Amino acid sequence: MPDTARLPLVSASPGTDRALTVHRYGRRGARPKVHIQAALHADELPGILVIDHLLRLLDAAEAAGRIAGEIVVVPVANPIGLDQVLNGHLLGRFDLAAGVNFNRLHCDLADAVVQAVDGRLGDDPAANVAAVRAALRAAYDAAAPAPVGQAEHLKRLLFGLAHDADLVLDLHCDWEAVMHLYTATASWPDVADIARQLGAEAVLTAGQSGDVPFDEALSWPWMAVAARWGDRFPVPQGCHSLTVELRGQSDVDDSLAAADAANLLAVLIRRGAVAGDPGPLPAARCDASPLEAVDMVKAPAAGVLVYAHAVGARVDRGAVLGHVVNPLADDAAGRRVPFTAGTAGIVYGRLAQRLVRPGDVICKVAGSTILAHRTGKLLTA
Incomplete structure (x- = not known):
């Protein structure tokens, strides 16, 4: 069984308590590290069902000794939004207390990291990755704010869990949609295998799309370091962060979820986080679009x-x-x-x-x- 923890959120009002439930598979510090979460937009529920199926697959893989990296799974990334029900309608996209989108205004540490790695980079790409990760952690620790609201605390906890991951999969869905992905310009075509495995029919790429969504908070610091120092030193994209849009809001279906979970496991195998045979890679259904x-x-x-x-x-x-x-x-x-x-x-x-x-x-x-x-x-x- 995974190492399971509950990370308490700061109380929004007396008598109320919420927490993030986090499952960890494998050994802490093992590589690759993969972070998977669902329902940051809490009214986007297909990802919760997909993670239910995925946890069973990971439990079996762990029992068989097949976990090779570190896998962090957050089944419900937004317990605040999941509790925002008004007249029978779940309103999980925006924090009703502040009116802010739960997937905007995440930790923006790129400038601090660019400055921190000055003089610490060299000719070894692996050493540079380690230097950027250390700078990112130090910037995160230094940015710890004075007392914050519950939504801000949630964002900090999620960033802290994922900041040093090699791969981040943030499971969302659209209104009515086909399977599609958002990712960093610098991550394409390195993540083309993930798009193919998941059956994505569109892949949308950007450096900065505006307002710092969760995936870009994790990918942009690497792009910023490469933009500043990449002409002198090799700076790989140390974190491939993807928003996975699991079709539409009403696509909450066990057969779809089981297939999506099997594809996610194949991604983990192909990426080296789980040992095994991922099977043949499906044909691409699309190229990336800016x-x-x-x-x-x-x-x-x-x-x-x-x-x-x-x-x-x-x-x-x-x-x-x-x-x-x-x-x-x-x-x-x-x-x-x-x-x-x-x-x-x-x-x-x-x-x-x-x-x-x-x-x-x-x-x-x-x-x-x-x-x-x-x-x-x-x-x-």
């Missing part, structure tokens, strides 16, 4: 949303993706307003609710050509 090449299609009017294509459909630029219907409009054109694709590519995600307001992001199309208007913050709220 996040700047994603068309975030917005509702052109208020009304009821009707789609013309299923998720996973490939569309041409200008294709009608659906209509916003308002029978109260003054004329026929206003009663059914089309919305179109701004790029050719795959419809990898779309809004689940069908009543929309003008400007709502309702559909996402991953293309291959960077769109001029896609600057600044590249993710949805």
Whole structure:
């Protein structure tokens, strides 16, 4: 059985207590280290079910002596959000106390790490990886704040668990979607095997997408060090951090979860964290797209949303993706307003609710050509 710990969160109010449950497999300090967590957006539940299946596979692997690295599993990464139920609806994406997205504004230590490694890098890539990890830990310890709220404490705990990992898999899902991934530009194509194993139909890459989501808090310091010092010293991408979008919010299904867990185990085997045969690598379903090449299609009017294509459909630029219907409009054109694709590519995600307001992001199309208007913050709220 794994080494299981409960890490208490600072109490938000008298009489309330929450904690992170963390399972550790293998020996602490062993390499590779893999961190896997689910439901940082607490209303995205498929990952919790996937981890339930994965834990059984890891228990069996540990019983057989096959754990070769260190594997940290956080089945529920956001017990705060999981408790935010209002009138029967789970509201787990934003901290209701502060209005902040639980997957934004994580520890941003890149500048401190870049400065700390000055004079500590050399010609040995492995030694440089160790130097960056030491600087990251020191910066994390030095940044320990004065008393913070529960959501900030949660973010610090998660970062502390994952900061020295070789591989991080943050399990999320979209509204309605196909399997897709987000990862650092510097991690592609090194993580192409993971995309293939998981059956990803879109992979979106960025250096900084804006507002420091969890995966970028872990990957960006390495990219920042390489940008500053990489012309003089070899600086590998010491942490490959991926956000794994397990299709849509309603895809909570044992057969899907069992298959996803088996694929995650194959990833762990192929990456050397678990001994065994991962089997043949599936064929790639996509290449990577820069996040700047994603068309975030917005509702052109208020009304009821009707789609013309299923998720996973490939569309041409200008294709009608659906209509916003308002029978109260003054004329026929206003009663059914089309919305179109701004790029050719795959419809990898779309809004689940069908009543929309003008400007709502309702559909996402991953293309291959960077769109001029896609600057600044590249993710949805």
